[in-house]
Amino acid sequence: MGTSITTWENATAYFTFADSPVMLGLFAIGAAGIVVGLIASIIRHENEAFKKHK
Amino acid sequence: MDEATLTLESLQAQLAAQQSTFEMHQAMNVEVFYWWCTAIMLMIHAGFLAYEMGASRSKNALAAGIKNILALAVIIPTFYLFGWWIYNAFPGGLIPVNASAALPWSSSMGPDLSDMGTGIFWAAFALFGATTGSILSGAVIERIRVSAFLILTVFLGSAIWILAGAWGWHPDGWLLTDFGYHDVGASGVVHAVAGFFTLGVLINLGARKGKFINGIAQTIAPHSLPMTLIGLMMIIFGFFGFLGGCIIFNGGETGWTTIYNTPTNLSAFAFNTLMGFSGGIIGCYIATRDPFWTMSGGLVGIISVAAGLDLYSPSLAFIIAVCMGFAAVWFAKFLEKRGIDDAVGAVAVHGFTGFVAVILVGVFAGGTPNMGENPEISFLGQTLSAVIMALLGFVPGYGLSLLLKKFNSLRVPESAEDLGIDEVELLAKPYPESNTPASVASDVPNKLANVEPQGI
Numbered sequence: 001m002g003t004s005i006t007t008w009e010n011a012t013a014y015f016t017f018a019d020s021p022v023m024l025g026l027f028a029i030g031a032a033g034i035v036v037g038l039i040a041s042i043i044r045h046e047n048e049a050f051k052k053h054k
Numbered sequence: 055m056d057e058a059t060l061t062l063e064s065l066q067a068q069l070a071a072q073q074s075t076f077e078m079h080q081a082m083n084v085e086v087f088y089w090w091c092t093a094i095m096l097m098i099h100a101g102f103l104a105y106e107m108g109a110s111r112s113k114n115a116l117a118a119g120i121k122n123i124l125a126l127a128v129i130i131p132t133f134y135l136f137g138w139w140i141y142n143a144f145p146g147g148l149i150p151v152n153a154s155a156a157l158p159w160s161s162s163m164g165p166d167l168s169d170m171g172t173g174i175f176w177a178a179f180a181l182f183g184a185t186t187g188s189i190l191s192g193a194v195i196e197r198i199r200v201s202a203f204l205i206l207t208v209f210l211g212s213a214i215w216i217l218a219g220a221w222g223w224h225p226d227g228w229l230l231t232d233f234g235y236h237d238v239g240a241s242g243v244v245h246a247v248a249g250f251f252t253l254g255v256l257i258n259l260g261a262r263k264g265k266f267i268n269g270i271a272q273t274i275a276p277h278s279l280p281m282t283l284i285g286l287m288m289i290i291f292g293f294f295g296f297l298g299g300c301i302i303f304n305g306g307e308t309g310w311t312t313i314y315n316t317p318t319n320l321s322a323f324a325f326n327t328l329m330g331f332s333g334g335i336i337g338c339y340i341a342t343r344d345p346f347w348t349m350s351g352g353l354v355g356i357i358s359v360a361a362g363l364d365l366y367s368p369s370l371a372f373i374i375a376v377c378m379g380f381a382a383v384w385f386a387k388f389l390e391k392r393g394i395d396d397a398v399g400a401v402a403v404h405g406f407t408g409f410v411a412v413i414l415v416g417v418f419a420g421g422t423p424n425m426g427e428n429p430e431i432s433f434l435g436q437t438l439s440a441v442i443m444a445l446l447g448f449v450p451g452y453g454l455s456l457l458l459k460k461f462n463s464l465r466v467p468e469s470a471e472d473l474g475i476d477e478v479e480l481l482a483k484p485y486p487e488s489n490t491p492a493s494v495a496s497d498v499p500n501k502l503a504n505v506e507p508q509g510i
Binding site: 021 | 161463
């Protein structure tokens, strides 16, 4: 569903959704969210772990 | 083809086809070169992993390792999301220029048959960023929260150093265009920035419990010095990928150039990388007779000549590296006497050495021309640039870690430090069949402080 080409003839940027900056932007936001979410989950885990070993 | 059918047009067509094939292979060679530089750079991270786990006490060995692994995992995507854009957008200072092609929603930032450069250069720079972020990692072992480290390393590895790169490496970087800045092997843009960022963090983080007793520095011995030494040697191996990635493989007739477009070649880099490596080991060995510092001396030596790898005579590079081996040890002692607990000497090895290395290019290679309208290399230009690099690292490192400290989010609680972060946070033991207790007291003399150890 995400292909950006219909032929390999003269293809340039051919990756999924290359022709859709909006979708690429949404994926970028999703990727950023994962990194932020990772750090948030580590903070929560640390707080719980440190509380247990007070 | 039959000779009788040869025409001028057919010969021109054959020539054009061969030219096209040659250019394609040349572009592929460029990609191949940086692909392997990037792969070799991963050895730096294998080295950091071994070195920092070994430098920790066994109760914190896995926590030190998980920091390194996660640092790679967060710096690579964040460098994709905004790091590459920062490099392209900020060569003039703090006001961005249009660099929309480097944003993650650009069609340039992905597989593109018409672009055989962006991806491979992005990859090399992303690994430079991961290396920079990892320089912080060793200094803060055994007491920093993993979450705080990851926040700090993302800022350092995906924003701060690459801003320095935009200023000092980009063809339009203002340090180059205004001061003639020369730093081909990243002594300033990577090592000085990371080292001084680390110093800022260490001031707010504080020393490991038991490091200073009545103001006197104690030895907190690595739980595995052999692992640390092997890790350092792996970093040295990875440096060949790092420094290879710093040189520009051009197509056409140009050949190799520095990142400043001045002519050079890998032979120049080979001479001075190896001579610097050797000199640094000798300097640190004579200064300390300590295995850890001796092997760290290899790093000191390379970093001390990296800024001028393309310009130094090899014997001079060797002498600089020996002297910087002594100087780095002196600086580490200086910091320790002032209550800074840098567990692996990162501020001295990277920050101080990188800072001086940039200035030394002005001392020994001043007057060397740059390309185009850019001013020649000068002592004043290099010194000002070194100060800017140090401040660019220190100010955000200090400020951000202070903010984390205010929110009580920088350091693990004392109880976790006593028990060990592995047991408290990771629920894992590095050596489950071993019964060796972790201990601060040590009968190994502190060769930096030159005092006898005191038990607690």
